[in-house]
Each structure stands twice: as C-alpha cells, then as structure tokens.
Amino acid sequence: MVDENLATPRTTIAIPSRADDDLSRHDLEFVGTATVILRFAGYTILTDPNFLHQGEHAYLVMGLRSRRRTQPSRDETSLPPIDMVVLSHHHGDHFDRRAATGLPKDLPIVTEPHAARKLHEQGFRRTISLGTWERQEFEKGGVRLTITALPGKHAPRALGPVIPPVMGSMLDFGEGSPQPLRVYITGDTLMHDRLEEIPRRFPAIDMCLLHLGGTRILGVLLTMDAAQGVELLQLVGPDVAIPIHFDDYPVFRSNLADFQRAVAGVSLRTELRYVQRGETVSVGR
Numbered sequence: 001m002v003d004e005n006l007a008t009p010r011t012t013i014a015i016p017s018r019a020d021d022d023l024s025r026h027d028l029e030f031v032g033t034a035t036v037i038l039r040f041a042g043y044t045i046l047t048d049p050n051f052l053h054q055g056e057h058a059y060l061v062m063g064l065r066s067r068r069r070t071q072p073s074r075d076e077t078s079l080p081p082i083d084m085v086v087l088s089h090h091h092g093d094h095f096d097r098r099a100a101t102g103l104p105k106d107l108p109i110v111t112e113p114h115a116a117r118k119l120h121e122q123g124f125r126r127t128i129s130l131g132t133w134e135r136q137e138f139e140k141g142g143v144r145l146t147i148t149a150l151p152g153k154h155a156p157r158a159l160g161p162v163i164p165p166v167m168g169s170m171l172d173f174g175e176g177s178p179q180p181l182r183v184y185i186t187g188d189t190l191m192h193d194r195l196e197e198i199p200r201r202f203p204a205i206d207m208c209l210l211h212l213g214g215t216r217i218l219g220v221l222l223t224m225d226a227a228q229g230v231e232l233l234q235l236v237g238p239d240v241a242i243p244i245h246f247d248d249y250p251v252f253r254s255n256l257a258d259f260q261r262a263v264a265g266v267s268l269r270t271e272l273r274y275v276q277r278g279e280t281v282s283v284g285r
Contacts, residue, residue: 013108013128015083015140017042023141026178026284030275032072033093034188034211034245037080040283041143041177046082047185047209049099050248051075058092058249061162064217066093066249073278076102083140084108086147088187088211089154089166090115093249110136110147112167132167132194133201143176151194152187155222163222170202181284184208184238188245190221191228199236207283208238208270211245214254225254226262233263233270240271242281 025039034048051072052058057065076098087095087109095115100122108126109119116129128136130149138145150168171183184205189195199205210232214225223245224232233241246256256274263272275281 010136012137012139012144015043015108015138017141018081020081021141023178026282027280028242028275028283029073029280030242030244030277031074032070032277033248034088034209035072036209036244037074037082038171038183038283040181041145041173042141043138043143043145043173044080044083045171046079046085048088048094049076049085049103050093050096051098051102052093052096058096060092060217060251061164066251068093068248069250070248070277082107084110084138086169086171086185087111087115087119088152088169088185089164090118091164091188094188095119110169112149112165114165130167139176141176144174146172146174148172150184150187150198151192152189153192153194154188154190156220168198170198170205179284180206182206183283184236186211186224186232188215188223190224191231195232195235202236205236205238206240208233208236208241210241210243212243212254212256212259213246213252214258215249215251216253217251223252226258229259230262230266230268233268234266237269239269240273240283242273242275244275 023042029037033050038045052068054071110128113129116127119127135148148170152166152168154166155163166187168187169185173181213223215223
C-alpha cells in the first residue's frame with residue numbers, strides 16, 4: 001500500500017513479539033485528548049500520550065498553562081504493553097509530565113525532529129526522528145508496518161518560533177497483515193496547501209484520526225475547528241473518521257457538537273464514528 005515515490009525508508013526496526021500478544025484484536029481505544037491505543041495485527045501503538053488527571057495543568061507555550069477539564073480513561077500506570085508511541089509534537093497536552101516520567105525510556109517513539117530532541121533531553125533513548133515524507137519500517141511477528149511523516153502546520157508563520165512544529169502520520173499495515181490497513185493521524189494541524197499532496201500520494205485511506213478542538217491561544221487558531229475538519233475530510237476522503245482532541249482543555253474552543261453540526265448538511269464519502277473516552281471500537285474490514 002505504500003507509495004513507492006516516497007522517501008526511501010531506513011533500516012527496518014524489529015519489534016519483539018510477546019507471549020501475551022493477542023493477534024485477534026483489531027481495535028482502537030480512545031483514552032482522551034489525542035491519546036489512543038491502536039491494536040492491530042499484533043502491534044499495540046500509543047499516540048500522543050496525555051495522562052494528566054482532571055484539574056492538573058498542561059504547559060502550552062510562553063508560560064501559559066491550561067487546566068484539564070476531563071479525566072483520561074487510563075494513565076501511565078494502567079497501560080497494556082506498548083510496542084511504540086507515535087507522537088505528533090512535544091506539547092503539554094500531547095506529551096505531559098506523567099508520560100515523561102512513567103513511560104519506559106527505551107520505548108520506541110516515532111516523532112518529528114524538534115520533539116525528538118526534547119525527548120532525548122528527557123532521557124528517552126529510542127526516538128525515531130522523521131522529516132516530512134520520510135518513513136520508517138517496522139516488523140513484528142512477520143507483519144510489516146510503515147510509518148510516514150506527513151506535513152502539519154500548527155500555527156501561522158508569525159507564531160512559528162514559539163509554537164512547536166507538528167507532523168501528521170500515516171500508518172500502513174502491509175506485508176504479513178491479515179488485511180491491509182492505512183490510518184492517517186492528522187496531528188494538531190491547520191488546513192494548509194501542503195495537505196493537498198496527501199491524497200495524491202495516498203489515494204486510499206481506511207481511517208483518519210481527526211484532531212479538532214479549534215484551539216486558540218491569545219486569539220490565534222492553532223488546531224482545526226469544525227469547518228476545517230470538514231474541509232480536511234473532503235480533501236483526503238478516508239473511509240472512516242474518528243474525531244479526537246476536542247473538549248479536554250479550555251483552549252479548545254470548537255467542541256464535538258460544533259463538528260457534528262458542521263457535517264450535518266455536508267455530503268461526505270466518509271463514515272463518522274464518535275468514540276467516548278474509555279470506549280473501544282473495531283477497526284479494519
């Protein structure tokens with residue numbers, strides 16, 4: 001399923017199988033914010049770990065903090081065995097102090113270069129840094145997984161120096177998988193011109209994890225609001241989309257109800273699935 005015109009992948013990284021791997025599980029658990037646990041073809045993948053408890057504060061930028069409104073369904077003490085983390089960027093609501101102290105320091109973390117440097121400073125030893133369109137292949141139990149870094153834009157150009165860069169991710173489960181699966185994780189991006197390249201390189205996307213929220217800091221929009229979320233789905237046309245990252249912090253100004261209203265009068269080829277914190281849904285065909 002991987003576009004051969006993409007950048008050449010690095011050496012394949014082997015992920016050890018475990019005796020308790022459940023190869024029959026093909027599902028996604030929504031923990032909260034942008035944190036999900038994806039189990040597919042023997043892999044268990046954690047995204048953007050935000051384990052702060054309700055009432056605790058996430059550090060954002062320029063001394064600003066935001067108090068968490070919600071309780072995650074899990075925290076760092078109650079995770080299943082994790083094979084790797086896919087991290088869109090190093091922001092306090094995506095990689096918090098609980099993740100920094102509670103996750104194993106030898107856990108592979110696939111992320112963009114700025115975040116990789118921050119993680120190294122925090123003692124993480126197996127960061128995998130990807131520039132836009134670079135990819136990394138993994139192999140576990142005879143199943144090949146390719147992760148490609150996709151373009152993201154977290155802020156207008158004027159705020160670029162103070163807002164951390166972000167990447168989207170495409171996860172392709174290919175050779176050896178009981179079925180092919182392609183998952184697009186948008187990351188905290190705004191709509192921008194470079195996203196138009198995604199459907200050209202990846203014309204078929206099975207599932208999209210859509211970061212919404214309409215985050216605003218000092219009045220500036222930093223993540224997709226409802227209207228931009230609809231626009232992105234019209235652009236990339238995934239079979240299924242699951243909105244996440246929409247109501248956990250006061251800086252999220254466009255909630256899930258806004259998105260539901262925005263899609264009500266729009267014709268989409270995409271099936272929308274709304275998943276609550278702690279809920280698990282099946283993925284794949």
